Amino acid sequence: MLHYIGKRLLHLIPVLFGMTIIVFLIIRAIPGDPAQVILGQQATAESIAALRDALGLNNPWYVQYFDYLKNIFTGDLGDSLRTSRPISSEVWPYLAATFELAFFAMLIAVIVGMNAGIISAWFQNSWFDYTAMIIALVGVSMPIFWLGLMEQWIFSISLDWLPTSGRQEVRDPVTAVTHFYLIDTLIQGRFDQFIVVVKHLILPGVALATIPTAIIARMTRASMLEVIRSDYIRTARAKGQRMFVVIYKHALKNALIPVLTVIGLQTGLLLGGAILTETIFSWPGVGRYLYEAIGYRDYPVIQSGILIIAFLFVMINLLVDVLYTAIDSRIKYN
């Protein structure tokens, strides 16, 4: 197990290096001179040249790349051009917002998706099964930004049940400690604010959860159907155990492994989906942070934002792979 983790981490090194190269190249390839952007249109040629020199933009590319690498290793992600603050400290609240949203979405996806899949398999070919699988098909085929807009139209604008956007009530802001507002409101004993935060989470959470829910439901159903037909389940039924116990206690355990794979993969993909969801719901997460940076041509933020998201994506995928060993001892790693 440890050997496997070590090996996977070693494999990660070239990938991470490759990522830094790609991000470095992307930023260099974006048209426009960063010095010009920082100083604005009115800047003189001399001041631009001086700033280019100060930023090291006149150095050969490999010197620039190694400077960049050195900075990353020392935890220096650069300063935002827009706010002039160091990105490494500025980014945390955004990351926390994204984590909170992604966690909430995954919670919905796992609870709804797994149960829908289990019930569909249990009552195969029933009306529930058909309806659930049609909804799952629609779910994977729907652009989530469109679903987000529909939610806003129905639940915020027409019915006025839930807030349209944002993360909190502007007039009564949450005092940030960890920047996970669900936790922050609870440790401060502000249950009224906790409810408000949950209300803000529902619409973006559901939009972000749609695709994983659909995929988890399909996977659970397929995997359950396979397990239900096996001998030990028949034995459990023959012993006279209730179907509910057989399904949730015996079958689920073995049906879970492929489902976990999908859950892991989808958790990584949520990060991509978060960019769109956060844009629609003005959710102050890292996706939106990055998207706004593109609008402002805030190169250091674009560069670090892409790297952070990609790094998290790789780490989540690694974590998922490692978790299998803990769950399924049949899987052997070489």
Add this chain to the structure above:
Amino acid sequence: MAELIRNLPQTAEQEKVAGPWKEAWRSFRKSKSAVAGAGIVIFFILVAIIGPMLAPQGINEQNLAIRLLPPSSEYWFGTDDLGRDVLSRILHGARLSLTVGISAVILSAFFGSLLGIIAGYYGRWIDTIISRVFDIMLAFPSILLAIAVVSILGPSLRNALIAIAIINIPNFGRLIRSRVLAIKEEEYIHAAKAIGMKNSRILWRHILPNSMTPIIVQGTLAIATAIIEAAALGFLGLGAEAPQPEWGKMLADARMFLLNAPWAMIFPGVAIMLTVIGFNLMGDGLRDALDPKMKN
């Protein structure tokens, strides 16, 4: 007895005719959802071809007197904030969305297969390099990579197409590479090598045709994703430009008028969803028909 003999070659003949493609077609036809998917896809392809001719209005015929009108017998899908007929724009947009989705997938299937075949067949350092590059590309969430590519090339529909093609290359590449690795060890390939067939000829005559089914299946499903990705880029303002009636761009424009004119947002979204459902159903059906082993 004479009749029996007369019948013999005929049956042999019949068996020869029922090749793998015919077999696949038979099983595809049996699946209701696959046929429904194919029906939807054909419908939207027809819309893309003749839709612009049927559209009551042009792409950008503005008439502020009729702005934000709800659906009626005259304007079936209502009008948008500039007084343009939403139905007409969706009909025109079908061509854009389908062209982008299908061309992006053809491009990525072509380059992905090429790289996958090279990596799988030649192995060694070429394989290491290509596979590592694929790993790195897959290490980025795809929409993020697409955004990055578009910010280099500049926002436009053509560049969105290129971005989508690039981000899908590793998916095809990996698929074909693993397929080639499996086929390479088959006896008929060893036999071909033994009789002195050249590598290029083996690749072209044996490996490529035998890798076609996963490309077709993956390609159909990838078109569904590509259409959504193109719409997402359009929605973020990184794809189609005004006044192009690309469906994602239409959603972005309609966003400001959610309260007054939800129809301008509903119908383009339904169009995207239906097209994607069509390609997904058809892709699933093709997978079951062509390659039952791929079914999970």
